[in-house]
Amino acid sequence: xxxxxxxxxxxxxxxxxxLEESDFGTLVKVKGPKAELEKLIRPEIxxxxxxKVLKLxxxxxxxxxxxxxxLSRTLINNMIVGVTVGFNKELEIQGVGYRALMQGQAINFQxxxxxxxxxxxxxxxxxxxxxxxxxxxxxxxxxxxxxxVAASIRALRPVEVYKGKGIRYKGEYVRKKAGxxxxx
Numbered sequence: 001x002x003x004x005x006x007x008x009x010x011x012x013x014x015x016x017x018x019l020e021e022s023d024f025g026t027l028v029k030v031k032g033p034k035a036e037l038e039k040l041i042r043p044e045i046x047x048x049x050x051x052k053v054l055k056l057x058x059x060x061x062x063x064x065x066x067x068x069x070x071l072s073r074t075l076i077n078n079m080i081v082g083v084t085v086g087f088n089k090e091l092e093i094q095g096v097g098y099r100a101l102m103q104g105q106a107i108n109f110q111x112x113x114x115x116x117x118x119x120x121x122x123x124x125x126x127x128x129x130x131x132x133x134x135x136x137x138x139x140x141x142x143x144x145x146x147x148x149v150a151a152s153i154r155a156l157r158p159v160e161v162y163k164g165k166g167i168r169y170k171g172e173y174v175r176k177k178a179g180x181x182x183x184x
Contacts, residue, residue, distance in 0.1 A: 002070030032083025099133030
């Protein structure tokens, strides 16, 4: 059994959690000051709410249900953290002529291609770009969505291993390769 799954989830004062049972599992709705999130938890996991504490138990003991036990607890806890504090990922752009500019809710990227690329923000995600145009911050309440959007932005121009040019996560280390050795 998962040690993470056994931990109780303490619900803060300004957060409302509602549980709705269905044939496909339990629909957990979390409403807080920043956002409102919902996620379907598998039927192998049973949820019980007492006052401001949420407990998870395994309803059917199978090998697969033990795997979903800790995952379900972490997903619900991330929802609660997301609606109260939020999540963010920071990206940095390196390369001569590479930059990003805000255009309303979208980002216009100049990444050394023949045309600029425009990346629209999905609902629930906000972007901030540094004045220099070399730093991007992706913020939102849904941890999974924030990570996916940051990965999609990074995929526009992945870091090139010979010169180190491209979009990378802030603080990410990219090991550079040696170029061709020239000659006889």
